[in-house]
Amino acid sequence: ELAVRAAIEIRDEAHRLGLNVTAGINTGEVYFGADAEEGQEFTLMGTVIDLAARLAGRAQAGQILVGESTRRLTWRAFEFTPLALEIKGVEGPVTAYQVERLLPHPKKARGIEGLRAELIGRDEEFAKLKEALAKVLKGRGQMASLIGEAGVGKSRLVAELKEVALAPDEGRPIPLWLEGRCLELGTAASYAPFLDILREHFAWSVEDDDRRRRERILSSLQEMTERVNLPGERFEEIYPLLSRLLSVRLEGEWEERLEGDSPEQIRRRTFVAVRDFFVALARQQPVVLVFEDLHWADSLSLDLISLLMEGLHLAPLFLLCVYRPEREHKCWHLGTIAAQKCRGRYTELYLRELSHRQSRRLVASLLRSEDLPPSVRALILDRSQGNPFFIEEVVRSLVEAGAVYQEGDTWHAREDGRAIVVPQSVQSVVLSRLDRLSGDLRGVLQVAAVIGRVFRRRVLERAAQQEAGLEGTLWELEDRALVYQERAVPEVEYSFKHVLTQEAVYRNMLRRRRQEGHQRVAEAIEALYPDNLEEYYEQLAYHYEEGGHAEKAVEYLLKAGEKAKRNSANEAAIAHLTRGLELLKTTLDTPERIQRELDLQVALGVPLVLTKGHAAPEVERTYARARELNEQVGDAPQRFQVLLGLRRFYFARGELQTAHDLGEQLLTVAQNVGDSIPLSRAYMMLGETSYWLSEFAQVRKHCEKGLACYDPLEHRSHMFLYGNDTGIGCRILEALALWHLGYPDQALERMHEVLALAQELSHPFTLVFALYFAAVLHQLRREARAVQERTEAVLRISAKRGFALYLAWGTILRGWVLAEQGRENDGIDQMRKGIAAWQAIGAAVTLPKSLASLAEACGKVGKAKEGLRLAAEALAAVDVTGERCWEAELYRLKGELLLLQGEAEAEIEACFLHAIDVARRQCARAWELRAATSLSRLWQGQGRKENAKELLQEIYGWFTEGFDTADLREAKALLDALA
Ligand SMILES: Nc1ncnc2c1ncn2[C@@H]1O[C@H](COP(=O)(O)OP(=O)(O)O)[C@@H](O)[C@H]1O
Ligand SMILES: [Mg+2]
The missing domain is CATH 1.25.40.10 (Tetratricopeptide repeat domain)
Known part of the structure; x- marks a missing residue:
């Protein structure tokens, strides 16, 4: 398969250079011998080689020909056209195969010959899906939900629809079909199904580095812009956001476009970018997005699907959402949302169990025969309750056990029908089949089950420590319809035939073996993807936890939590971090543990504040504990950041003296580190608390010191770490203090400097910070008109960027202006609103x-x-x-x-x-x-x-x-x- 892929790549590269190459590939045993004269070189010999050479010779420009044996090994991954060739030295015509293309989804192996069922029933549901699809192909966006219990046939119906959709038909366009899956492992990674879809769409391979990946995204977007499906300025917005979403590192100037925005703003922009991207894509060609197993989806993905619904009237986009009827999960609301947002474009389908007659037909179809002994049939139907997956598995287990066998065209039951044992549950059916596997096969299957329903071949290879022969093992498992190869891009990936199969295998493992397995899987992932570990934090946390390696699991939970924070997935962050804290309790009481707990508690602070407000008891508890831990930790490197987080909390809560004391600690830490960046920040923090504590002379002292060690050249790194710029912060505080101290003109002069600097920075948060305090200074000077001007700017930017705090403060100032201008009652009204909003944040x-x-x-x-x-x-x-x-x-x-x-x-x-x-x-x-x-x-x-x-x-x-x-x-x- 790799050889064929290489041939395709070589050909395409050469084609770009204006060259045409041909290739011949064949597989089999070859001989090699040392070249007698040179001594060093080896020559390959044998009929296999000869045929390959002949194929290459016979191929026309750009053609890749493979032999029969190669095709047999790779037919699932490529599309081939057979050709009959006369070849010198070989008698009769030889069948060679021309490689047409790489299949994005390798064909499923549908099990033992003779055990493949046609689609039974589902006429109505299928018709409705096809109807919706037809509308999409005519240009009308659609959304459908396909809901049903595990094994009832949701994915099958999707597969049937796909076949219809992709079948060539003169009269209508062929859609772009993209599927995103959700995985069953613990807390889902943010945007999981979207990442799956985008990675497949950009079709990058595991070997591609960031540069190559960026190129793919760029060229896709460029095509959209060229075809005028996407305005140029949207391109510039979408490119960095998509890259970031896909964890592709950006180059400096692009990275800057994202700097300075809070996670929440990035999230909002990302949502809109993804929507615009798919809308633009669908303008080029109708697009079907399948979201599989949404009952395992993260909440950002579900919110994003809701947003996509709003794009349905803009382009032929088909959202096909597949999930189980789990009412506690957020996916359950998709239908309600769709009914509101895209009524008239929404189809909801509920898949139920097959009827008795349909089940009977399914059995007959599987066995290609109606004449199963009635007693056996009754047994099967009775047990499986119309669940097609169950039916298939029961039939398979009976055939594999030899309880049912075929003679000519007729099926017989081995013994008296009553003696046949049909297992009670899906679990036991699958297990009965498993028991008949050889030890090797079972071992590999178990490791696979530990990885999950979907598993990559490379991870399996490494975790099962079974490189040689793995291919054969997988083929055999495929033949028994236990697994199938689901994807070749970006790398070879298999899936259990059904998650129920995976669960059965997994649950049946001994605890110790499972643990070992998880541990090895985690290590395999770490070893295989060292450059993109971020993509795997959630999985690593899960595997290490199940592998009984709590320390490592906590480490990754912390990372997953930080990652979720960056995505503004605050609830997910809380879930990861809280889990981390729980797990931590099971570990040994060491100094590292205190440090870890501190990291987790501090990381938990901001998402808790954002979801629950500053005043929530959980928030208070988290910070109190963090403070306590902080006392116990020595000179940890992150101590500064920890203290900064703590200080921010106590400051916002109005616990000024505590905040001030923490500022003193910040100063000590910064002095010990001897780095001017934290040092100037520490002074600014002290200046800030001094100001509100009304020690105005102190404010000036601290701020002067802060400015003395502040290096404007490094201001960028400052801002993103701290939220705003330290130099500007010090000057603002000085200006305010000057006014109080009786120097209103010097204060104003200082503030003018601040505004000029802030305009230069192009950092919206710092700008609003400066504008707001400039307004406050004018308020102190009782200059209503100037206050008004600044305040309106504050409100405008804050509304656009979602700065809740400055929106509230700005509203209060606007009220003050109104009151000054003689509209006292309106003013009072605004002030009350602003104060309420402010208090709602809990500050x-x-x-x-x-x-x-x-x-x-x-x-x-x-x-x-x-x-x-x-x-x-x-x-x-x-x-x-x-x-x-x-x-x-x-x-x-x-x-x-x-x-x-x-x-x-x-x-x-x-x-x-x-x-x-x-x-x-x-x-x-x-x-x-x-x-x-x-x-x-x-x-x-x-x-x-x-x-x-x-x-x-x-x-x-x-x-x-x-x-x-x-x-x-x-x-x-x-x-x-x-x-
Ligand atoms: N209507 C049907 N006719 C024939 N086979 C079916 C039907 N529905 C499901 N199956 C088979 O049952 C098994 C489980 O179906 P699947 O679509 O994977 O379930 P789900 O996605 O709902 O969990 C698959 O092997 C599928 O081919
Ligand atoms: Mg399914």
């Missing part, structure tokens, strides 16, 4: 600031009571979290609201005094100025002009800049009035 930090804006707006519309309630809520939060950044302002607002409500002046005065006191302690001159202005105004009203003037003059006089800002202008006006 708490910045809450006092948001509540302050809301309370202020309430005051403006005379709702003092409501405002006071909000201010009290905010102050309570300040006490809990230590987020004192807005504390002074909150006391001032409280005073203003009390004033509005006409409360006792002493109480109001106390609020303002407290605000001033807090502001002074924090060196927050900006807040002090506002509070002093409020208090002066109160005193002015009480006739205490001198006190008022003195108080305000002192702080106003301190300022050296920002005289244009609203706060300073107001203070100035009041001072003038007091003069």
Whole structure:
């Protein structure tokens, strides 16, 4: 087979160069002898060789001819045309075969001669499928579900439809038929059936490296663009996403197109890319996508199928979904979704057991004879309950056992019918057949069963440690209809005839043998695919777990979990990681175990937050445990990342002091490592917590240090690891701190720098980060128009990219703008919405600031009571979290609201005094100025002009800049009035 494939490749390559080669191939025993004169060279001799040479000689340009023996060995993999040739030196015509093409699906060996059944019944279902297919071929996209229990005949019906679809017919187009399978092994890999389909479509072989694979994807997409089925800019979007999906490494500039997007954004883009790809493909030629065994599918694949339904009106695409009626599995909803999304294009077929009469016909058809002793027939029909797989297996087992035998055209039962034992269950039928296999065959079959329903020949070869003779063994298993070769591309792959066969073999193995088998399979996969291990993480985890090698299984579960995170398959990630934690409990208590558990817990954090929110108890437990473990681990290399994850969590939750302490630990770790990248990040983290804790002078110190060791040339690697750019982060915090410290103009200048840098980076998340805090600075400076401008940009980008956090924050700011512009009620409405969205994420930090804006707006519309309630809520939060950044302002607002409500002046005065006191302690001159202005105004009203003037003059006089800002202008006006 390899020789024929090589011949095809050589011919095609040569053809591209404008050359025509011929080839002759033959198989058999040859002799070789040393060439007498040269001593070193060997010559091959024999009739087999002669014939091969003659065939090559006789072949016409571009033709590949093979001999009978070669054809016999390879007919399942290629299409041949027989030719009768006269060949010199051989008497009579010789039959040679011209190789036409490689078959994408090798032909199934349908079992022992005489035991092959035609399709029984299913007329109605088959008609409906053909009808749907006909519509597709006429250009109307369709979707069908084929639902039924194991062994009832789903795959058979698909195979029958395929035969019809691919049969040449002048009047209609031939569709492109692609099948994707789901495997039964543990938690499924994300996108499994799609990967199967795409790999087959791009037809790459195991030997192809990433470059070759990229070329295949590129040329396929190029063809689409050339034929105008795909716009050029979609090409540029789809190519990197498809490559990434298929784990094909990209080159730099393409890779960059994916950088900076979160897994969730990549997932969304990937979905759309896959849809567009198949739609474009179907515009070239009708496409049938078969999704086999979706009851084992991962949820991303099912979601993607739902999305594909939306493409059915765009192109002749046929989605054929095959699954068992398992109501707990998500695949069960496909029908409901289809009924909504593509009603009128959807056919649902439920395959039931065969009727008694049909079962009888099936038996007759299998044996090619009606005259089975009635008692035996009754026994078969009774046991198998109309399940065609069961019927076939029972008949086969009886024939193999010799209980039923053939004489001429008639079948007889060996003994008296009653003595014949028909096994009770599918499992026992299969086993009874297995018992009659020789030890060798059984051994290989068992290793195969350990691999799974589908197994690659190379993996089997290695795991069964049986290279010689494996081919023959497989042929024999095929002849007994236990397995069949399912695929040759990208590599030779076999399948058990049915998953029930595989299960029976597997369950019957001794535990110890199974374990050994799994272990060897895992090792075989590791050895065979060292460059693409990522594709196999889930399988490796499964085999190592079943092989009783918990440490290795945990290692791969962690990797599978990280991989699922990258695909934004958060639930799958949680499943892998949780399983890893469970398994870990069974391992020895060593320092490595603590490290592993820490890795798993930390990896679990983000997907848990994303699916359950920051406030969920599981999230809290995970991080608390991670923190505890972190204390126990020494100087682990990932300690920095671990601490960073922990810190992010406590920060978002508003546990600022904890977050700050973790920042200190980050700094220590970074200092020990001595690398400037983590070092500058650690300073930024400390700057951030210092800011919200209202230690504004500290913010400047940390950020200056952070910037001092920040190297802009390395900013890219920073951003993707940390989510945003450290240099920009430090500058933002500095700008904010400057405002609080009483330098509103310098603050603004710094922020302008930030925006200029952020625009350059083309990293959307960093850009939104910068725009948002620029808006906040304008809010502090009370410049509503500028806030509005920035906020709208934040909201626009966030909506497009799905940045939930900035959407919520942006909405709150938009509300503030509205309130400033005199549309207080709309503003309040927006702010409430934003705060609710923010809290839905489970985050708490910045809450006092948001509540302050809301309370202020309430005051403006005379709702003092409501405002006071909000201010009290905010102050309570300040006490809990230590987020004192807005504390002074909150006391001032409280005073203003009390004033509005006409409360006792002493109480109001106390609020303002407290605000001033807090502001002074924090060196927050900006807040002090506002509070002093409020208090002066109160005193002015009480006739205490001198006190008022003195108080305000002192702080106003301190300022050296920002005289244009609203706060300073107001203070100035009041001072003038007091003069
Ligand atoms: N209607 C039928 N007529 C004849 N043979 C059938 C029929 N349905 C199923 N079979 C045979 O029964 C076996 C199991 O069917 P299969 O399609 O693999 O089941 P499923 O995919 O539903 O689990 C196959 O060997 C198939 O050829
Ligand atoms: Mg099937």
